[in-house]
Amino acid sequence: MVPxxxxxxxxxxxxxTRTPGELALGLHRAVGELRRAARSQALRAGEGAVLLCELLPAAIEVVDDPVGTVAAAVARSIDALAPVIAAAPTSPAQRDQWLGRLWAALTGDAGGHLRRLAEHWGALCVTPTRAQAWAERLLPEAREGVATAASVACLASxxxxGQHEEALELLAGRTIAVWPERQFGVRALAARGELAAAIAYAEASNPLGHRHAQDIARVCEAVLALGGQREAAYRRFAFVAHTRQNCRQSFEALRRAYPERAASELLGDLIAASPGQEGRWFATACSLRFFALAAEIAGRSPCDPRTLVRAGLQRLEVDPGFAGEVALAAIRWLCGGHGVEISGDDVYAAHDLARDAALRMGTQGALRGAVAAICDQPHPAAQWVHGLLARELEG
Known part of the structure; x- marks a missing residue:
């Protein structure tokens, strides 16, 4: 059957005319197509992944990418495609041909869009013998430049x-700590069983303190986990390593990485790792049906008032206690000046929810005092909320 x-x-x-978002979406779909094919046609998928790497530079070069949307998508895609290429069951001759094509694409990419490929070069070589040959080939150029495709690929190879001493010797001659290179120092130390030294080396590899923080966390997590220290990997690095675009995606990424841990434990640890920003996890707690935890979050950390009211309305009939708690929390955060483009309608919506919940629980008598106590603070927003609810509070 012809594929x-x-x-x-x-x-x-x-x-x-293609936008960065359109290109990133096209790349996401291409990676999905190749990964699906790899399940039954590993060799063909590997060939397709090499072809995609060859096509990317010209497609990216003509697209304006001011905030790095495409750059981030390319890095993620290469991370996903490198295992597809490495796992393909090629002959030695075909493997060498693929590496030649990939190296030509990498070195011919003036914009540096494929630079992540160099970090995977050791894995792409598949065998230690081939990796050693590439390391020897690239070493002269690697000694001349820092964080070039040749230097990173040489270290990876x-x-x-297994040339750990050679990699550490090359890195020792650098006058600046550059993470794309120094990650291989971490891996070399870990391969020698020096886990503590590997982690210390990694933590000294990001002098600016932010740009490579997540990549460093991922490598350190992997090093500790492979070294039999999975608990330390989780506690020290997992929360940064698995951060995604929003809280729910971060939770799901962590759950995939640590399936042995209960969802409630994972969420609790994520919240604890976000001091001062616990409110961001309210919607995630609700979506996971941890309503008691969600109510606790709403009561102690600023949350978006509209999000609280929406969640309360969804649970009003089946759980008026939860609805009442989040409604009062919404009023509290409104009185604290939280929320974006808040209007009087938001105040009335929160109070109406609190009233409807109290009616269902038979606690109407206590509601007026509770709302009045929340509004009794010097914040200007509290005085504004009190004025809007004056008639209900005087009752």
Whole structure:
């Protein structure tokens, strides 16, 4: 049976009118197509992944990417595609041909869009013998430049070939700590069983303190886990390593990485790792049906008042106690000046929810005093809320 042609090449014709978001979406779909194919056609998927890497530079070059949307998508895609290429059951000759094509794409990419590929070079070599050959080939150029494709790929190949001393010696001659290179020092030390030294080396590899923080956390987490220190990997690095675009995605990423831990434990630890920002996890707690925890979050940490009211309305009939708690919390945070573009309608919506919940629980008599106590503070927003609810409070 002749396989269907790849759909992805048509998405990567150089097109100046394409937006960064469109290109990133096309890349996401291409990676999905290749990974699905890899389940039953590993060799063909590997060939397709090499082709995609060859197509990317020209497609990216004509797209304006001011905030790095495409750059981030390319890095994620290469991280996903490198295992597909490495796992393909090629002959030695075909593996060498693929590496030649990938190296030509990498070194011919003037914009540096494929630079992440160099970090995977050791894995792409597949065998220690081939990795050693590439390390020797690239070493002269690696000594001349810092964080170039040649230097990063050389270090990756040295570590893959078991040349740990050689990798550390090359890094020792650097005058600046550059994480794309120094990650291989971490891996070399870990391979020698020096886990504490590897973690210390990693933590000294990010002098600016922010740019590579997540990549460093991921490597340190992997090093500790492979070294039999999974608990330490989780406690020290997992929360940063698995941070995603929103709280729910971060939770799901952590749950995939640590399936042995209960969802309630994972969420509790994520909240504890976000001091001062616990309110961001309210919606995630609700979506996981941890309503008692959600109410606790709403009561002690600023949350978006509209989010609280929406959650309370959804639970009003089945759980008026929860609805009442989050309604009062919404009023509290409104009185504290929290929320974006808040209007009087938001205040009335929170109070109406509190009243409806109290009616269902038979606690109407206590509601007026509770709301009045919340409004009794000097914050200007509290005086505004009190004025809007004056008639209900005087009752």
């Amino acid at each position: 269907r042609p790849w759909a992805f090449p048509a998405r990567f014709d150089p097109e100046p 040295q570590v893959a070939a």
